[in-house]
Amino acid sequence: MADWHVRDYSVDDLEALLRVEAESGTSEEPPMFRLSDAVSALQSGAPAVVAVVDEVMVGAAVSRVEGDRAWILRICMLPSWRAQGLGSALLTALERRLFDDGVRTVCAVLPGDETGAAALHNRGFETRSGLVFFEKHASVTPQEVSLLSTIGAEVPPRGLWSRVAGMEQEKRFIERRLVLPLSHPQLAAQHGVELPRAVMLFGPPGTGKSTFAHAVAGRLGWPFLELFPARLAAEYGLATGLSRRFDEISRLDHILVFIDEVEEVAGERSGADATAVGVVNELLKAIVRFRAREGRLLVCATNNVTTLDSAFLRHGRFDYVVPLGPPDGVARAALWESYLARSGAEADVAALASASEGFTPADIAHAARTVSQAMFERSYDTGTRVDPTTADYLEAIRSTHATVSTAMAEEFEQQIEMFARL
Structure with a gap:
């Protein structure tokens, strides 16, 4: 014993x-x-x-x-x-x-x-067969439904988080540093933990920044709103549109706001024209107002963090600056296993993970879809189900152009050293 x-x-x-x-x-x-x-x-x-x-x-x-x-x-x-x-x-x-x-x-x-x-x-506890556990959580109040529809927000399904295959290290960081305190604010307060209000995700294109933002909203059960600068500019003028949208957001109890390619509205002000400077200033003021209330999280994403205005990234505005790079070997294997399970195919996962080194999740998704489409067409043409082989996947990998070049990968590593805040 x-x-x-x-x-x-x-x-x-x-x-x-x-x-x-x-x-x-x-x-x-x-x-x-x-x-x-x-x-x-x-x-x-x-x-x-x-x-x-x-x-x-x-x-x-x-x-x-x-x-x-x-x-x-x-x-x-x-x-x-x-x-x-x-x-x-x-x-x-x-x-x-x-x-x-x-x-x-x-x-x-x-x-x-x-x-x-x-x-x-x-210990002799008996299971009760024939019982079904029912549960439903209200993520928004009836008064908020109309506003969410007006501003184009949605409530993502909670299962998105579990569908993010691979990237386990990044998932664990986001789960522990963002989701956990926001899900248990009272417990966090007992330990003096300040709730996160804003996070910056940076990394090459296709590394899953938007997917992570959606998944976090689903994990929290919060509405998700993506701000599209071009749309706001067309409707109101960009500076006015940002101010107006953040004022509308302030009427919601909970919200995750996502701005992709945030460098479009928060680029370096040095040498910029007066309009661009005004947009950056308005966004900085909006973040201050946004951070003043609980129950909200701003997630911004950029492919190149060096293009952002220096004042935008300073402490007090973003709690974390998180790099999201191409998946490592373990994450690539998990991604391939996910796609193989979805299609019912069998292949040498280790060989696929090795051959797709340097691929982003989007690259792997493209290669997997290429094989699935080819097998579908062969099955239709022959009238018999055709299953892919490891060779089919390796050929799709060879024909897929990797999003992240060697130069981009080296630049990303330099940005991690200079800007990451974890």
């Missing part, structure tokens, strides 16, 4: 428990109960237990009591302590606490592959 000690939770355990919880997840599905629910339960004195080894927390279980029924809100443990009986030990101690307090029924709802599921089975 592993040498752990299970005891009741104390108020001094919160920070350690949050660290364990951050490393514990094993499922792609979101938990039934939010982390803020578990923290609220802990702060109200709900029954909870922790497991420690040499005074270091390695696991925890948190509950909430409602009459004679209790819900288990979290079962978490460090990865190195899984499959050693720790989950069952935590549940045993927590059950004892709950039953001593008069609880008659203990319930838990979590994904079948999540940490703690095996422990629940081992």
Whole structure:
């Protein structure tokens, strides 16, 4: 038996428990109960237990009591302590606490592959077949629907985040630094974390900057609005259009605003004409107003961060300046696996990832679509399904012109050293 000690939770355990919880997840599905629910339960004195080894927390279980029924809100443990009986030990101690307090029924709802599921089975918890869990969150108020339609905003589906294949390092950074504090603002405030208000994404064309912005909005459940400078200029004049649109945005409780190719409206003012200078000044003022309210995030993107006005990037305007470059080998393999799974094809993923070195996600998508189209046409012409081979994909890769040249890649690396703020 592993040498752990299970005891009741104390108020001094919160920070350690949050660290364990951050490393514990094993499922792609979101938990039934939010982390803020578990923290609220802990702060109200709900029954909870922790497991420690040499005074270091390695696991925890948190509950909430409602009459004679209790819900288990979290079962978490460090990865190195899984499959050693720790989950069952935590549940045993927590059950004892709950039953001593008069609880008659203990319930838990979590994904079948999540940490703690095996422990629940081992402790005799029964699964209820034939039940379907229904859930719906209102992302906008009825009063906001009309305004969103007027300004051209949309509410992206939440599943976009899970569809962003590869780029795991970038996804983890955005998940932890942007999504997590914005999803749990009260918990972030307890730790003195200032909520992010604006982030700059930079990198060569086709590296997924727009895709990331959409996915973050979907992950947060916030409306997504892309500002198109040319459209604003045609309707109102660019400076006036920016001011007007940001005033309209201020009436929304939550919004993610995205400006692609932001250098069009925030280029270097030195040597620019009066109109261009006025546009940059107006955008800088709009960002200050935008940052003054919670529940909003500005995401700007540029292919070349050196073209931006120096005042635009200074501290206090953008919390993070994040490089998004061509995917590495692991990310390219993940992208290829995603496309192969979508088409039901089989191929040597390692060979495809190696052959597509230097490709952006957009380049890989183009090569994959080329093969899918060719197989579709062959199947139609022959009347028999034709499946692609590794050779078909390698030929498509060879015929695809990489977006990022060697010179562009070198310039991007220099920009990372000069401008990245993570």
